[in-house]
Amino acid sequence: MSGDIAQIVAAALTVMTAATPLLLAATGELVTEKSGVLNLGVEGMMLVGAIAGFATAITTGSSTLGIVAGVAAGAGMALIFAVLTLTFLANQVATGLALTIFGTGLSALIGSGYVGIAVKPLPRLHLPVLSDLPLVGPILFGQDVLIYASFLLLAAVAYFLYRTHAGLVLRSIGDSHEAAHAIGYRVIGVRYLATLFGGAMSGLGGAYMSLAYSPSWSEGMTAGRGWIALALVVFATWRPARLLAGAYLFGGINILQLYIQAWGWEIPSQFLTMLPYLATVLVLVLISRDQTRIRLNAPACLGKPFYAAG
Amino acid sequence: MRIRLEPRGQRSPFWVYGSPVLALLLTLATAAIIFTALGKDPVASLYTFFVAPLTSSTAAPELFVKAAPLVLIAVGLSLGFRANVWNIGAEGQYTLGALAGGGLALAFYDSTSPLLFPAMMAAGIIGGMAWAAIPAFLRTRFNASEILTSLMLTYVAQQLLIYLVVGPWKDPEGYGFPQSRLFQEAATAPNLIAGTRTHLGVLVALIVVGLGWIVMAKSLIGFQLRVVGQAPRAARYAGFSERRAIWFSLLLGGGLSGLAGLFEVAGPVGQLTPQISPGYGFTAIIVAFLGRLHPVGVLFAGLILALTYLGGEKAQIDLGMPNAVTFIFQGILLFYLLACDVLILYRVRGAHRSIVERAA
Numbered sequence: 001m002s003g004d005i006a007q008i009v010a011a012a013l014t015v016m017t018a019a020t021p022l023l024l025a026a027t028g029e030l031v032t033e034k035s036g037v038l039n040l041g042v043e044g045m046m047l048v049g050a051i052a053g054f055a056t057a058i059t060t061g062s063s064t065l066g067i068v069a070g071v072a073a074g075a076g077m078a079l080i081f082a083v084l085t086l087t088f089l090a091n092q093v094a095t096g097l098a099l100t101i102f103g104t105g106l107s108a109l110i111g112s113g114y115v116g117i118a119v120k121p122l123p124r125l126h127l128p129v130l131s132d133l134p135l136v137g138p139i140l141f142g143q144d145v146l147i148y149a150s151f152l153l154l155a156a157v158a159y160f161l162y163r164t165h166a167g168l169v170l171r172s173i174g175d176s177h178e179a180a181h182a183i184g185y186r187v188i189g190v191r192y193l194a195t196l197f198g199g200a201m202s203g204l205g206g207a208y209m210s211l212a213y214s215p216s217w218s219e220g221m222t223a224g225r226g227w228i229a230l231a232l233v234v235f236a237t238w239r240p241a242r243l244l245a246g247a248y249l250f251g252g253i254n255i256l257q258l259y260i261q262a263w264g265w266e267i268p269s270q271f272l273t274m275l276p277y278l279a280t281v282l283v284l285v286l287i288s289r290d291q292t293r294i295r296l297n298a299p300a301c302l303g304k305p306f307y308a309a310g
Numbered sequence: 311m312r313i314r315l316e317p318r319g320q321r322s323p324f325w326v327y328g329s330p331v332l333a334l335l336l337t338l339a340t341a342a343i344i345f346t347a348l349g350k351d352p353v354a355s356l357y358t359f360f361v362a363p364l365t366s367s368t369a370a371p372e373l374f375v376k377a378a379p380l381v382l383i384a385v386g387l388s389l390g391f392r393a394n395v396w397n398i399g400a401e402g403q404y405t406l407g408a409l410a411g412g413g414l415a416l417a418f419y420d421s422t423s424p425l426l427f428p429a430m431m432a433a434g435i436i437g438g439m440a441w442a443a444i445p446a447f448l449r450t451r452f453n454a455s456e457i458l459t460s461l462m463l464t465y466v467a468q469q470l471l472i473y474l475v476v477g478p479w480k481d482p483e484g485y486g487f488p489q490s491r492l493f494q495e496a497a498t499a500p501n502l503i504a505g506t507r508t509h510l511g512v513l514v515a516l517i518v519v520g521l522g523w524i525v526m527a528k529s530l531i532g533f534q535l536r537v538v539g540q541a542p543r544a545a546r547y548a549g550f551s552e553r554r555a556i557w558f559s560l561l562l563g564g565g566l567s568g569l570a571g572l573f574e575v576a577g578p579v580g581q582l583t584p585q586i587s588p589g590y591g592f593t594a595i596i597v598a599f600l601g602r603l604h605p606v607g608v609l610f611a612g613l614i615l616a617l618t619y620l621g622g623e624k625a626q627i628d629l630g631m632p633n634a635v636t637f638i639f640q641g642i643l644l645f646y647l648l649a650c651d652v653l654i655l656y657r658v659r660g661a662h663r664s665i666v667e668r669a670a
Contacts, residue, residue: 040457080645083649084645084648084649088315088648088649088652089315089652089655089656090648090649090651090652091648093396093457094595094599094644094648095645095648097398097592097595097644098596098641098644098645098648099641101592101593101596101637101640101641101644102637102638102640102641102642102644102645103641104634104637104641105634105635105636105637105638105639105640105641106634106638106641107634108632108633108634108637109632109634109635109638112632112634219634223465224461224462224465227458227461227462228462230458231458231462234455234458268473268477270469270470270472270473270476271469271473273469274465274466274469274470277462277463277465277466278462278466280458280462281448281454281458281459281462281463284448284454284455284458284459285448285452285454285459288452288453288454288455289451289452289453289454291453294453307315307317
């Protein structure tokens with residue numbers, strides 16, 4: 001019996017640690033896209049966040065500073081994107097791709113001295129009595145701090161977008177930048193902030209990969225999670241609550257991979273590695289075929305450049 | 311001083327071609343700063359990276375060997391990008407072309423037939439097309455973004471390649487290395503110039519540049535692609551089908567990527583291994599933009615980006631720099647290019663000057 005509980009706890013932990021980087025990055029990208037900016041560079045920002053966080057944690061010995069560095073690095077990458085697309089009106093799709101190519105190279109260059117080193121994983125919460133409860137204790141009260149942060153940040157973003165005036169302004173800019181500009185809102189300024197927030201969250205998601213999920217650095221370690229986070233935003237039809245469901249669905253696929261092997265099914269590991277990518281294609285198809293739903297929920301100005309005449 | 315952009319009202323023909331040149335110069339300047347930051351002598355490093363690869367006797371052929379896959383892929387992508395069809399999964403289509411053509415070479419391992427290599431070329435094209443047909447189908451039938459689906463399929467293709475070379479296609483005498491048997495003579499891309507690695511793919515890439523130019527400038531479908539991309543509404547009223555543009559762009563890009571993959575494994579690599587591409591499918595995206603989405607421009611851009619690969623290899627050996635520097639330069643080049651492209655449609659003015667103008 002206690003073995004079963006231990007197994008359930010282990011499974012829950014695996015799902016949560018796998019879902020958290022996706023949830024963090026997707027929450028940030030959601031805000032960016034709600035303001036009308038499509039930043040396809042999530043993968044690159046996550047990678048740079050991952051190595052910045054890891055290198056800082058190793059050098060300073062502090063995982064807190066590591067997290068801060070990951071956030072700052074992600075925001076720094078997003079700043080490049082913002083200057084190019086918002087100030088210089090560059091094509092957002094192409095700039096996002098450039099950001100990913102650049103981030104892949106930059107993280108590999110910085111990370112070349114950090115391969116094969118382990119870092120102390122993020123400390124887990126420990127509350128007296130509560131954390132020691134069977135089953136619910138370790139799942140609810142024994143996680144690392146960023147898992148709680150991912151929930152709080154998502155809730156904060158949902159509150160911000162739908163319950164505050166600033167959130168309303170951001171959404172109006174995403175839906176009609178011309179109208180928002182005419183009323184006097186600062187379209188470009190708001191989009192800068194939304195893009196930087198998206199980058200910071202991607203950096204945080206990347207830092208979670210290298211400081212908690214792995215915890216180590218290897219080249220290209222995010223393995224497409226940035227792209228999956230982008231797909232999650234579409235899957236969630238730009239709604240925060242559905243983002244949570246999507247991220248945990250993908251966390252669940254991760255554990256499925258482990259269990260299929262544990263059950264002794266004779267499936268080559270490469271096919272199991274394909275699962276999240278194939279699942280991403282599948283959910284995109286399921287959501288996108290309902291065109292009306294996408295049109296109703298997608299920010300109307302997503303990906304369109306804004307030039308303030310006059 | 312804040313900068314302000316002022317619409318020109320029309321495209322500046324000067325900056326269409328001036329922008330890539332300016333972007334290249336800015337990239338070189340940035341490269342010098344990065345080398346200095348890495349503690350290297352900037353002048354010597356720039357020389358090693360961008361000039362030294364061109365000085366050896368085999369320089370020109372090697373440059374063409376590296377440029378061939380980039381040019382083949384980028385010509386296809388250029389036509390698609392013009393129609394706003396964002397196939398960014400060329401890397402996966404390249405891999406499938408290599409698998410389809412390479413699989414044929416392994417299946418008919420003892421064949422000496424002169425038909426084997428042409429059959430492999432056809433298989434490479436079909437493999438790449440088949441892989442690109444998936445995002446085309448999902449986009450036209452279910453409206454799923456081809457950006458995300460084509461990219462996801464790249465990861466799937468990579469796993470398929472690894473599965474095959476560690477599993478069913480592994481060389482039984484390969485000491486357990488994850489690689490297939492070396493292709494036989496009849497399954498190898500014919501060599502064009504003795505003593506170099508210049509293979510048939512280089513010639514094919516040049517032919518594709520010519521054909522691509524004809525398709526883009528002279529054919530109806532080329533015209534339709536441009537209209538679909540630049541004025542989707544006009545295209546709809548004119549009865550140009552968006553579905554057709556999507557299918558054409560993806561199949562063309564996929565087929566050429568697959569052919570590029572086949573030439574690479576049947577030429578310079580000579581077998582199937584997990585490392586059949588140093589990111590050609592992604593770099594080709596930069597080549598397409600740097601080449602102004604025009605086949606002839608793509609040829610020049612392909613040679614320039616090929617130089618960054620050669621320079622990266624040289625810097626790795628001579629300066630002990632990680633290979634990743636190549637991708638940093640490639641990313642920076644695209645950043646600068648995208649920023650400089652603003653000059654095509656806008657003038658950059660200092661804010662104080664426009665205030666004066668407004669007052670007057």
